[in-house]
Amino acid sequence: MVVTRFAPSPTGYLHIGGLRTALLSYLWARKNNGTFLLRIEDTDFSRNDEAAALAIVEAFKWVGLEHDGNIEYQSSRLEIYKHHIKQLLDEGKAYKCYMSKEELDALREEQTQRNERPQYDGRYRDFTGVAPAGIEPVIRIKSPKVGSITVHDGVKGDVVFNVHDILDDFIIARSDGTPTYNFVVAVDDALMGVTDVIRGDDHLSNTPKQIVVYQALGFAVPKFFHVPMIHNHDGKKLSKRDGATDVMAYKTMGYAPEALLNFLVRLGWSHGDQEIFSMAEMLELFDPSDINRSASVYNVEKLDWLNSHYLKNMTNDKLCELLEFHGVMLISHDKREILLDAVKERAKTLAEMALLISEILVPPAAFEEAVLKKGYKEESREILEKFSTALSSAEELHLPSDYHHVMESVVAQMGIGFGKIGQPLRIALLGKLSGPGLDSVMAIIGVEETLARINTLISY
Ligand code: GLU
Numbered sequence: 001m002v003v004t005r006f007a008p009s010p011t012g013y014l015h016i017g018g019l020r021t022a023l024l025s026y027l028w029a030r031k032n033n034g035t036f037l038l039r040i041e042d043t044d045f046s047r048n049d050e051a052a053a054l055a056i057v058e059a060f061k062w063v064g065l066e067h068d069g070n071i072e073y074q075s076s077r078l079e080i081y082k083h084h085i086k087q088l089l090d091e092g093k094a095y096k097c098y099m100s101k102e103e104l105d106a107l108r109e110e111q112t113q114r115n116e117r118p119q120y121d122g123r124y125r126d127f128t129g130v131a132p133a134g135i136e137p138v139i140r141i142k143s144p145k146v147g148s149i150t151v152h153d154g155v156k157g158d159v160v161f162n163v164h165d166i167l168d169d170f171i172i173a174r175s176d177g178t179p180t181y182n183f184v185v186a187v188d189d190a191l192m193g194v195t196d197v198i199r200g201d202d203h204l205s206n207t208p209k210q211i212v213v214y215q216a217l218g219f220a221v222p223k224f225f226h227v228p229m230i231h232n233h234d235g236k237k238l239s240k241r242d243g244a245t246d247v248m249a250y251k252t253m254g255y256a257p258e259a260l261l262n263f264l265v266r267l268g269w270s271h272g273d274q275e276i277f278s279m280a281e282m283l284e285l286f287d288p289s290d291i292n293r294s295a296s297v298y299n300v301e302k303l304d305w306l307n308s309h310y311l312k313n314m315t316n317d318k319l320c321e322l323l324e325f326h327g328v329m330l331i332s333h334d335k336r337e338i339l340l341d342a343v344k345e346r347a348k349t350l351a352e353m354a355l356l357i358s359e360i361l362v363p364p365a366a367f368e369e370a371v372l373k374k375g376y377k378e379e380s381r382e383i384l385e386k387f388s389t390a391l392s393s394a395e396e397l398h399l400p401s402d403y404h405h406v407m408e409s410v411v412a413q414m415g416i417g418f419g420k421i422g423q424p425l426r427i428a429l430l431g432k433l434s435g436p437g438l439d440s441v442m443a444i445i446g447v448e449e450t451l452a453r454i455n456t457l458i459s460y
Pocket of ligand 1: 199
């Protein structure tokens with residue numbers, strides 16, 4: 001049985017890097033018919049951070065990830081942690097330390113001056129005397145003092161940490177009794193039966209501490225997969241300046257959830273040179289031991305490329321559904337199919353698509369001088385009038401090809417090139433010189449609206 005988890009610290013939104021580790025954890029659990037848990041690491045213990053959980057669940061819902069069971073809040077598990085702290089105290093595996101803050105600061109200062117790593121010196125480890133008055137002790141765990149701890153990491157291989165360089169008897173409970181981060185993570189992962197911890201490699205240095213906790217409590221150590229960070233083009237950790245970090249911003253920008261997931265799975269994992277992965281393929285092919293060892297680079301062009309791919313290949317029903325979020329309601333539009341086919345090749349995002357659609361459905365509000373200068377010539381008026389006349393007398397105008405025939409006949413009759421009619425007509429219909437095919441635009445808005453827009457331009 002594989003049990004994975006996503007364990008975000010509440011920040012109010014789901015971070016794009018978080019979604020990537022969540023996705024990998026999700027895939028690995030689902031692929032193995034296992035369980036994927038969601039745990040909110042709200043370790044300030046003052047209240048359940050439900051708002052944070054809601055933001056994550058909302059983002060999960062948008063991309064289609066589902067966690068199993070109830071959401072666990074660390075803030076609700078204080079008694080459990082206290083129980084295990086007491087157990088360690090009773091077994092002599094942890095102890096009370098009465099060192100004051102001033103003493104600790106002084107020790108650090110001395111160590112720094114000697115060019116040593118600042119660390120606790122273990123002075124209360126075997127203390128049997130009378131506790132100093134007026135000091136609420138912290139609880140420290142007995143860490144090994146010599147040797148090494150090896151993290152058997154599924155991505156990085158065996159990572160050996162020299163105990164002397166990274167460990168001391170670290171605090172597992174503060175003087176107010178609240179447990180510390182590395183302690184609760186280890187306790188939770190163990191009690192929740194997590195078998196495979198997939199998380200960012202910014203946590204790798206925490207892992208030896210967590211292993212100390214597992215071992216002290218007699219829990220089995222899970223498998224670890226530390227996923228390299230997502231970097232920007234300068235090789236630095238992704239920040240807001242490089243691109244949106246809030247997952248829901250990608251919805252607003254008009255990315256399809258499957259494109260975003262595809263983008264994220266490829267950030268740090270690959271399968272040959274395959275770029276397009278449906279959820280079914282991810283589930284079939286993903287294995288955390290194939291996660292890349294080096295950092296991956298966030299590349300928005302790649303995301304745009306994937307998004308165009310998904311938009312182009314999406315059913316129109318699905319497109320309609322996604323476009324509603326961008327303010328476009330097409331459910332009952334009788335030319336829906338022509339409309340979507342006309343725009344879906346031309347947009348990188350749903351937001352762009354929504355804009356293209358409104359440019360078709362809403363008449364141009366004004367005509368720019370520069371555009372007119374470029375595309376509306378002396379002869380344009382006569383050409384457009386001829387075209388209007390031809391349109392008015394044509395019968396059965398429905399499909400783009402019907403409109404195309406009328407254009408052809410006018411062009412032939414006047415002995416002019418297509419450009420001569422195309423440019424002014426485009427300005428009349430869309431107010432600009434580029435955009436979707438004119439035949440389609442006319443078929444979508446219909447004959448009357450086409451005539452009206454031509455008239456507006458002529459009398460402008
Ligand atoms: N709460 C940690 C974070 O948001 C993750 C801890 C973990 O995955 O072990 O970075």
